[in-house]
Structures are given as C-alpha cells and as structure tokens.
Amino acid sequence: xxxxxxxxxxxxxxxxxxxxxxxxxxxxxxxxxxxxxxxxxxxxxxxxxxxxxxxxxxxxxxxxxxxxxxxxxxxxxxxxxxxxxxxxxxxxxxxxxxxxxxxxxxxxxxxxxxxxxxxxxxxxxxxxxxxxxxxxxxxxxxxxxxxxxxxxxxxxxxxxxxxxxxxxxxxxxxxxxxxxxxxxxxxxxxxxxxxxxxxxxxxxxxxxxxxxxxxxxxxxxxxxxxxxxxxxxxxxxxxxxxxxxxxxxxxxxxxxxxxxxxxxxxxxxxxxxxxxxxxxxxxxxxxxxxxxxxxxxxxxxxxxxxxxxxxxxxxxxxxxxxxxxxxxxxxxxxxxxxxxxxxxxxxxxxxxxxxxxxxxxxxxxxxxxxxxxxxxxxxxxxxxxxxxxxxxxxxxxxxxxxxxxxxxxxxxxxxxxxxxxxxxxxxxxxxxxxxxxxxxxxxxxxxxxxxxxxxxxxxxxxxxxxxxxxxxxxxxxxxxxxxxxxx
Amino acid sequence: xxxxxxxxxxxxxxxxxxxxxxxxxxxxxxxxxxxxxxxxxxxxxxxxxxxxxxxxxxxxxxxxxxxxxxxxxx
Numbered sequence: 001x002x003x004x005x006x007x008x009x010x011x012x013x014x015x016x017x018x019x020x021x022x023x024x025x026x027x028x029x030x031x032x033x034x035x036x037x038x039x040x041x042x043x044x045x046x047x048x049x050x051x052x053x054x055x056x057x058x059x060x061x062x063x064x065x066x067x068x069x070x071x072x073x074x075x076x077x078x079x080x081x082x083x084x085x086x087x088x089x090x091x092x093x094x095x096x097x098x099x100x101x102x103x104x105x106x107x108x109x110x111x112x113x114x115x116x117x118x119x120x121x122x123x124x125x126x127x128x129x130x131x132x133x134x135x136x137x138x139x140x141x142x143x144x145x146x147x148x149x150x151x152x153x154x155x156x157x158x159x160x161x162x163x164x165x166x167x168x169x170x171x172x173x174x175x176x177x178x179x180x181x182x183x184x185x186x187x188x189x190x191x192x193x194x195x196x197x198x199x200x201x202x203x204x205x206x207x208x209x210x211x212x213x214x215x216x217x218x219x220x221x222x223x224x225x226x227x228x229x230x231x232x233x234x235x236x237x238x239x240x241x242x243x244x245x246x247x248x249x250x251x252x253x254x255x256x257x258x259x260x261x262x263x264x265x266x267x268x269x270x271x272x273x274x275x276x277x278x279x280x281x282x283x284x285x286x287x288x289x290x291x292x293x294x295x296x297x298x299x300x301x302x303x304x305x306x307x308x309x310x311x312x313x314x315x316x317x318x319x320x321x322x323x324x325x326x327x328x329x330x331x332x333x334x335x336x337x338x339x340x341x342x343x344x345x346x347x348x349x350x351x352x353x354x355x356x357x358x359x360x361x362x363x364x365x366x367x368x369x370x371x372x373x374x375x376x377x378x379x380x381x382x383x384x385x386x387x388x389x390x391x392x393x394x395x396x397x398x399x400x401x402x403x404x405x406x407x408x409x410x411x412x413x414x415x416x417x418x419x420x421x422x423x424x425x426x427x428x429x430x431x432x433x434x435x436x437x438x439x440x441x442x443x444x445x446x447x448x449x450x451x452x453x454x455x456x457x458x459x460x461x462x463x464x465x466x467x468x469x470x471x472x473x474x475x476x477x478x479x480x481x482x483x484x485x486x487x
Numbered sequence: 488x489x490x491x492x493x494x495x496x497x498x499x500x501x502x503x504x505x506x507x508x509x510x511x512x513x514x515x516x517x518x519x520x521x522x523x524x525x526x527x528x529x530x531x532x533x534x535x536x537x538x539x540x541x542x543x544x545x546x547x548x549x550x551x552x553x554x555x556x557x558x559x560x561x
Contacts, residue, residue, distance in 0.1 A: 085537045089501045214525035221519040228519035228527040239510040279541040
C-alpha cells in the first residue's frame with residue numbers, strides 16, 4: 001500500500017474513534033438539562049479535568065507552531081514552555097473563587113460573571129461579542145492546521161476544504177450532542193494520543209538526524225551559539241519582546257472564557273489538583289521543540305512555505321519515513337487541533353447565547369436556551385469553517401484584533417474578585433481603550449516602543465484608565481459585590 | 488494557617504521562579520553552553536526551574552487550609 005493511503009486510513013480510523021468516544025460520553029446523561037450541556041452538571045472529576053485543561057494547551061500551534069519557532073528562531077521558542085508552565089498557576093487561587101461564585105449565581109460564562117458583578121448588561125454584551133470573534137479566530141487557526149495536516153500527510157490528495165470539513169465536522173457533532181462532557185472525554189483520548197506521539201516521533205526524528213540530542217545541541221552551540229540565546233547579536237528575538245510576550249501569554253491564558261466555564265464545571269478541590277500536575281504538561285512540549293532544533297541546518301528554509309510546516313515536511317520529504325509514521329503524526333496533530341477546537345466551540349456558543357441572545361430576548365425557558373445552544377454549535381462551527389476556507393483579509397484582521405483583546409479582560413476580572421471600588425464604567429472604558437491600543441500596535445503601527453508586546457501596552461493603559469474612571473464614578477455596592485469579594 | 492496567609496505565601500512562591508525565567512533575571516542563564524544532559528544550558532535551566540516549581544507547589548498544597556475542609560467536594 002502507498003504511504004499516503006496508509007496515512008489516510010490511520011487518520012480516518014482516529015477520527016472514527018474520536019467520534020465514538022465523544023458520542024458515548026454524552027450517553028446516559030440527562031439530554032434535556034441545560035446544566036449538563038453547559039457545565040457537565042458541575043461534576044467533572046480530576047483526570048477528565050486535567051485533560052480538558054491539557055487539551056486547551058496542546059493545540060495545532062503546539063504541534064506545528066512550536067517546532068516552527070524552534071526551527072526559525074531558536075531559543076525564543078522556550079517562551080512556549082515557560083508560559084504553559086506558569087499561566088495556570090494563578091488558577092489555584094482564583095479558580096475556586098470563580099467556581100463558588102458560578103455555583104452561587106448559576107453561571108455558565110465569563111460574560112455573565114462580569115455582568116452580574118458590575119450590574120452592567122453593556123459589559124456582558126461587549127465581552128460576549130469579543131469572546132465570539134476571538135474564538136472564531138482561534139478556531140480558524142485550528143481548522144487551518146487540520147486541513148494542512150490532511151493535505152500534507154496524504155501528499156495533496158485530500159483537498160483543503162475536505163480535510164477541515166471531516167475533522168471539524170466530527171468535533172461539531174459530538175459537542176452539539178454531548179456538550180462539555182463529550183468535549184472533556186474526547187480530550188482524554190486525544191491528550192494521551194498526542195503526548196505519546198510527540199515523544200516517540202520527536203525523539204526518533206532527533207536520533208535519526210543527529211545521533212542524539214546532545215550531539216545536535218553541541219553542533220548548534222559551536223556553530224551558532226546566538227541561536228540558543230535571546231537578545232544577543234544575531235539572536236532572533238530581543239529580551240523585551242521575549243519577556244513581554246511571556247507576560248501577555250501568562251496573563252491572557254486564564255482570561256479565555258472557556259476557563260470560566262471549566263471553573264464552574266468542577267469543584268475547588270479538583271481545580272487545585274489540576275493546577276498541581278499542570279507544570280508537567282508543559283514539559284510534554286519539549287520533544288516538539290527538539291524536532292524544530294533538529295531541522296536547523298538540515299532543511300533549507302526556502303523549501304517550505306512557512307516554518308509551521310517543518311514537522312510534516314521532515315516526515316514526508318526529508319526523512320522518507322514509512323506511511324504509518326505519517327498517519328500517526330497526522331492523527332496526533334489532528335488530536336491537538338480538535339481537542340482545542342471542541343472546548344472553544346462549546347464555549348463560544350455559551351458566551352453568545354448567555355451574553356447576547358438572552359439579553360435581547362428575555363424570559364427564554366431553559367429548554368429553549370438549550371436548543372439555541374445546540375443549534376448555535378452548528379452555526380458557530382459553520383461560520384468558523386466558512387471563514388477558514390473563504391475568509392477575506394479584512395475579516396481576518398478584525399478577528400485578530402478580538403483575539404488580542406482577550407488579555408484585556410484581566411483588569412476587570414481581577415477587580416471583580418479583589419477590588420471593591422471598581423465600577424462598570426471603569427472596567428468598560430479600560431477594556432475599550434486597551435483593546436483599541438492593542439489593535440493599533442498589533443496590526444496598524446509598524447513597531448511598538450522598545451519592541452514591547454502590543455498586549456502589554458494595551459494592558460498598562462487599561463489598568464490606569466480603569467482605576468481613574470472607577471474612582472471618579474460611584475460603585476454600585478450591591479450584595480453580589482460582597483459575594484464576589486468574599487468567596 | 489489562614490487562607491489569606493496561604494494565598495500570600497503561594498503567590499510569592501510561584502512568582503519567584505517565574506521571575507527567574509524572564510528578563511532581567513533570565514540573563515543569568517541566557518547561554519548556549521555548557522551542554523547539560525544533552526540540552527543547552529538555558530534550556531536545561533528552564534526545565535529545572537519548572538520541575539522545582541512543580542515540587543514546591545506540591546509540597547505547599549499539603550499546607551493548604553482548604554485541603555481537608557469539606558467544602559467544594561469532587
């Protein structure tokens with residue numbers, strides 16, 4: 001059998017298993033319960049929770065982008081491991097607080113979390129819409145990853161539109177039927193698969209190209225030591241960009257609305273234990289960086305369209321590996337992309353239904369809301385798919401802007417939990433200014449002061465404006481505020 | 488130990504290793520050599536700090552005042 005055909009069989013086999021697990025997980029649960037669909041009844045256990053969180057980190061970016069960074073830039077790729085290890089740690093303290101607040105007010109989303117604390121429908125709607133746009137951007141990235149993987153591993157036989165449709169179609173089906181629980185259980189399978197594959201394939205590639213990891217790095221360190229350093233003459237990234245990129249990633253990670261849904265989906269003890277084992281998850285990314293370093297000096301950069309393609313390129317073209325390796329790496333990368341896409345699709349639906357639809361059409365029954373959410377999964381899935389396949393440049397820029405705006409939720413969220421004087425006016429004005437500045441420096445301006453990450457500039461302005469405006473306006477002093485601060 | 492005090496200690500203990508991994512502190516380890524356990528020094532140092540952080544929070548968790556309380560559940 002030909003390589004590409006074996007690869008195709010393995011990937012399709014993987015997709016079938018993922019679908020079966022996703023549908024099986026939702027079986028036997030109360031399919032008419034909104035609570036079950038949104039937050040799995042608030043009762044997810046430790047192992048499932050751990051992989052649900054892990055799935056969020058292992059995305060198409062880790063499988064394709066991380067080796068790409070290591071290959072193209074070298075040492076700056078360490079930022080991925082550093083932020084993955086540390087971004088989760090504040091959750092040990094704020095996660096249980098958010099979880100208790102969520103259970104008290106029966107919350108599903110970030111937008112209702114902020115709306116209730118600040119008694120502001122406007123804030124809820126802004127957050128719901130930004131979350132939707134950012135999620136679509138995120139989904140589009142995952143979909144592009146899925147499509148590329150299918151295309152490269154079958155040597156161009158599966159067209160772009162079909163690969164994305166197959167893989168993401170399955171995600172949409174199991175999320176619409178089983179809700180968060182289906183996403184969580186399929187993440188367990190997908191998580192195990194991608195960890196095993198990344199280690200086995202990663203180390204095999206390094207050993208075949210360079211004898212051993214040590215030999216490989218000794219060669220690089222002798223020939224181009226600056227490639228393994230940051231901010232030196234000839235290094236790919238300066239110290240300020242490196243540090244501010246880590247800061248934005250660490251602060252922004254916990255602001256993704258799906259983290260709030262996950263906090264409501266379990267109890268304080270599971271949240272804390274999830275955090276405890278989490279730094280180890282970041283080390284699972286190490287072999288993927290090694291792959292990128294291994295390609296340095298071996299693959300001519302002109303041969304690939306973008307650095308993201310380095311891992312598939314090594315496997316299919318440089319090393320001439322057997323077809324089942326194509327298939328395994330394909331399945332691992334699909335698993336990484338799908339396990340991120342399921343939780344995000346689920347959450348984007350919740351944010352829009354809870355944050356926007358419910359604000360416009362009041363007095364919807366839980367039953368109707370659940371139906372809207374199930375249909376919403378298809379609508380949002382369809383939108384993400386259409387944008388990925390046909391998306392124009394202008395639209396992409398808009399989505400990127402929303403994506404960058406996620407980190408700007410941080411001042412409002414932390415103030416909701418810790419700062420009594422924060423007001424709706426303060427949080428909204430900070431968020432708007434922060435998001436606009438971020439947008440400007442990320443997508444319009446040629447460069448930023450000192451090479452700082454655009455998100456940090458937005459964040460500094462956001463915090464200052466939030467504090468000043470909050471102090472100038474009167475706080476609501478409602479009973480909700482008391483619950484948020486004391487939980 | 489009260490919860491407030493625990494939270495303060497936790498915050499300090501996770502912030503210290505984080506600062507060791509970003510500039511200016513990271514400059515101490517920002518070098519390609521020596522190669523330790525097959526990895527460039529900077530890479531090895533990052534993994535070491537992450538493992539130590541992992542150990543530290545596991546130990547710290549044993550002193551969490553909420554750990555034994557009933558609230559929350561699983």
